[in-house]
Structures are given as C-alpha cells and as structure tokens.
Amino acid sequence: MLVALVAATCASLALGAVDIPVSDVIDTLLGKQVPEVTRNIIEILRLPRTVEAILVGAALGVAGACLQGALNNPLASPDVIGVTGGAGFGAMLVILLYPSSIALLPVSALFFGLFAAMMVFIIGFTGRGGGNITRVILAGIAVASLFSAGTAAIMAAYPDRVPNGIYFLVGGLTTSGWDTLETVWPYLAVGFVLAAFMIRPLDRLMLGDDVAASLGSRPRLIRLTAALAAAVLASAAASIAGLLAFLGLVIPHLIRLLGGTKSHVFVIPVSALAGAALLTAGDTLARTIAAPVEMPVGPFLVLLGVPLFLWLLRKAA
Secondary structure, three states, X not given: OHHHHHHHHHHHHHOOOOOOOXXXXXXXXXXXXXXXXXXXXHHHHHHHHHHXXXXXXXXXXXXXXXXXXXXXXXXXXXXXXXXHHHHHHHHXXXXXXXXXXXXXXXXXXXXXXXXXXXHHHHHHHOOOOOOOHHHHHHXXXXXXXXXXXHHHHHHHHOHHHHHHHHHHHHOOOOOXXXXXXXXXXXXXXXXXXXXXXXXXXHHHHOOOHHHHHHOOOOHHHHHHHHHHHHHHHHHHHHXXXXXXXXXXXXXXXXXXXXXXXXXXXXXXXXXXXXXXXXXXXXXXXXXXXXXXXXXXXXXXXXXXHHHHHHHXXXXXX
C-alpha cells in the first residue's frame, strides 16, 4: 500500500491537462531549478490537491476502520453516525442559500457533520442502555434521515441552484490551494491522534465486553472515543472533498481480506495508506480521462475499488 501511495502521488503530480516528466516533479519538490511554468503547475495547482487527496483518503479509511471496530458492525461507515447527512446539509445550505459566501462551505460542512454526530452520541450513549450498539446505529439512521430530508427540502426550494451542488454530493476535489486545508487540518490531526490511541483498546474490545472489562478497559468509553475520532475525521474529509462514504465502508474490508487479520494494529494504519492511495489514484484518473475537463472523483472510486473488492471477496469466500 505504501508503494501504491507513492506511485499514485507521482502520477497525481505528473499527469493532467499538461503532462510533466516525473524527473521535473522530483526536482521541483527538492527545490532544484525547473521552468517557472512547471513549478507553478506543481506547487500551486497539483501539490495542494494531491495532499488533500492523501489526507482525505487516509481520514476516511481510518474512520471506517474505527467505526466498524467500535460498533462491531461490518456495514458501519460515516453514514451510520450521521456525519455524511450532516455534512451534506451544511454544504448545500451554503451552496443554495448563500452562494455569495461559498468560502464558508468547508466550515459549514464540518460544523454540521460534527453536529449530526453529536446528536447521535447524545441519543446513543446517554441514559439507560447508553452505548448499546443497536441503539447507536438506529440513532445514526434517524439523524441521517433528518438531515437528508433537510437537504432535499432546500434543493426543492432552489431547483435552479442545485447543479452548483452536484460536485459536492457526488464527491470531488478542487484546485483551491491551501486555504481549505489551513482551516481543516487541526481537526484531521485530532482525529488521527484519537484513532491512534484507540488501536489497542479496540483490539481488546474484539474479545467481548466482559473480557475487555476484566482487562481494565471500559467498553462504552472505547466505543464513544473511537466513534468521536471517526466523526471528526469523516466531517473534516467531507468538508474538503464532499460525500465519499464509499471509502469508509469498503477500505477496512479490503484491508482485512488482503491482510487476513482483524487486528486494529494492522487494519487502522494500513487502511490509512490504502484510502490515501485509492483516492489519489481515483482523482488522477478523474482529472486526466477527459482533460482539460475535470470529473468528480466519486464515480471513479467506485470503478477502481468495487471490482477489486468483489474479486477479493469471492476469493476469500
């Protein structure tokens, strides 16, 4: 996966409407002398987008692995805790109601994604029976439906502006420089750190709540913290690249099938590498297949990931 990520990164920086030799890409990154036009294309247009693809892919891969481990549910993804529905609502709120304030889109998507997750946590982790897996999942479905209904209502009220939001809804990266990352990177950092601290506790949780408790762990707190890490990562990712829930669902499965283990010591870090590699490769394909027209990356992720996943699933079965 590390080799795949390096190859995808080189392709992302070299390929596009204007192809650049890999040697010039390396020279630019090392600060060596290259033509000014080449330097501008790499440093201003492609490097920020490539870094965003790496971080978003890693965030979604880790978020999915944390959620599936915490909820003991192979179908868990950012959708389950309402993040996708909340982020979509926040983005469409700006795109359709306040198009003149489009710079606020990442902030709005991040805020509403975290707000939706907070609602799920309050419902699912408090009161009698709080922390029950079924209760958390049902709360997530209800909250996601609530925000999806709100998004649909806004789209129905402003049908003439809906095309402006399609790119976000299907998932796509844009060439917007470093501005979005400057806003979102602290949330990504917090999410990755929380996920790293949850690796060992999630492995103990796999032994069962009673065994985990006998080893000094607190299953309810582990689930809440892991879900919080996933919510922060998925919300930050959605604020950058739109709704790419596919990665969070499929990548952890892919890594378990490839590695033959469910240990989070393996699954979480390798899911980060795999998510980053797949999104970077998919975005490169989306940018180049119809260059200079740029396509949204969401459909290309499905084209890249689903055949591989189904092949591995059939082989494992």
